[in-house]
Amino acid sequence: MTVVETAEAPQVSREVSGGMAQRYALALYDYADEKSVLPEVLDQVRALRKLIAESAPLREFLADQSLDSRQAGQGLEAVLNAQGFSETLKRFVAVIARNRRVARVDEILGAVLALDAKRRGETIAEVRSAQPLTAGQRSALQTRLAEAGYARVSMIERVEPELIGGLVVQIGAKLFDTSIRGRLTRIQNAMKGAA
Numbered sequence: 001m002t003v004v005e006t007a008e009a010p011q012v013s014r015e016v017s018g019g020m021a022q023r024y025a026l027a028l029y030d031y032a033d034e035k036s037v038l039p040e041v042l043d044q045v046r047a048l049r050k051l052i053a054e055s056a057p058l059r060e061f062l063a064d065q066s067l068d069s070r071q072a073g074q075g076l077e078a079v080l081n082a083q084g085f086s087e088t089l090k091r092f093v094a095v096i097a098r099n100r101r102v103a104r105v106d107e108i109l110g111a112v113l114a115l116d117a118k119r120r121g122e123t124i125a126e127v128r129s130a131q132p133l134t135a136g137q138r139s140a141l142q143t144r145l146a147e148a149g150y151a152r153v154s155m156i157e158r159v160e161p162e163l164i165g166g167l168v169v170q171i172g173a174k175l176f177d178t179s180i181r182g183r184l185t186r187i188q189n190a191m192k193g194a195a
Contacts, residue, residue, distance in 0.1 A: 025111035053132040053159040073097030110156045117154030128168040
């Protein structure tokens with residue numbers, strides 16, 4: 001893996017955008033904990049993130065800026081009903097839709113899992129891949145992270161087809177980039193420097 005230290009500006013922009021996701025995550029986490037349904041809600045958050053990662057049409061729907069909040073809410077409600085999600089998660093996603101944050105659902109769900117990992121004392125690794133990870137790939141990555149000194153790691157996965165292939169793993173300020181897009185960018189930068 002290639003290790004790249006991230007610059008301050010991108011890290012700051014991630015934290016600013018993450019503030020909104022953190023607020024939603026904290027609201028759901030605290031509510032589920034108060035109602036004693038936290039384990040069920042966390043399982044469903046993982047299941048919904050997996051559904052988003054594996055469904056290109058759902059990702060396209062979430063990214064569609066032409067939908068108003070009512071249409072987005074109805075579409076998500078239909079998906080959640082069809083998949084048998086709980087009322088707690090359906091109401092939470094409905095609030096996200098009403099507040100015009102549908103495009104950020106996956107980020108918000110990731111923040112819920114990150115909050116849970118942090119409260120359990122685990123290191124959080126954000127893993128971005130062009131395709132959803134298989135169980136074998138996930139296991140191999142956990143092993144590699146353990147070898148690198150990250151034994152208690154919770155992986156937050158995100159699918160980004162524009163990576164073309166490979167992985168981008170971020171743990172704190174460290175960025176491990178083996179994506180094809182990352183390699184092409186490094187080659188392009190090297191060629192500019194040589195000219």
